[in-house]
Amino acid sequence: MDFPPWMQRAIQARLDEVTARIEHDPELSRVRGETDEAFEALFASQDVEQTLDYAEWENRYIVSKGIENERLYMQGLRDGIQLTASLLGQLMLVEKRHKSD
Numbered sequence: 899m900d901f902p903p904w905m906q907r908a909i910q911a912r913l914d915e916v917t918a919r920i921e922h923d924p925e926l927s928r929v930r931g932e933t934d935e936a937f938e939a940l941f942a943s944q945d946v947e948q949t950l951d952y953a954e955w956e957n958r959y960i961v962s963k964g965i966e967n968e969r970l971y972m973q974g975l976r977d978g979i980q981l982t983a984s985l986l987g988q989l990m991l992v993e994k995r996h997k998s999d
Contacts, residue, residue, distance in 0.1 A: 916973045926965050933958040 901909070920926060936955035 912977060916970065916977075920966060920969045920973075923969065926962065926969070929958065929962040929965060933962050 933955065936951065936958045940949070940951045940955045942951070
């Protein structure tokens with residue numbers, strides 16, 4: 899099922915808005931800063947994959963991506979529930995009007 903163009907634009911606009919908000923999230927900014935520091939330390943050493951710095955960077959990167967994905971998922975879930983409730987409410991109004999006619 900294809901959504902109409904106006905709905906696709908609305909969904910894309912909402913995704914852009916949520917992504918921008920998550921990008922400026924204080925907790926995620928802190929975790930990204932720690933990830934960047936660990937990444938810099940990673941390349942300060944000679945043998946990248948054999949260092950504790952690599953493991954530290956990798957762990958921090960996974961955590962930051964996990965937080966980001968969790969926030970995106972939860973916002974998408976909330977948006978989906980809100981959209982479903984709104985559409986069902988509109989459908990109920992239409993059905994009520996048809997019954998009263």
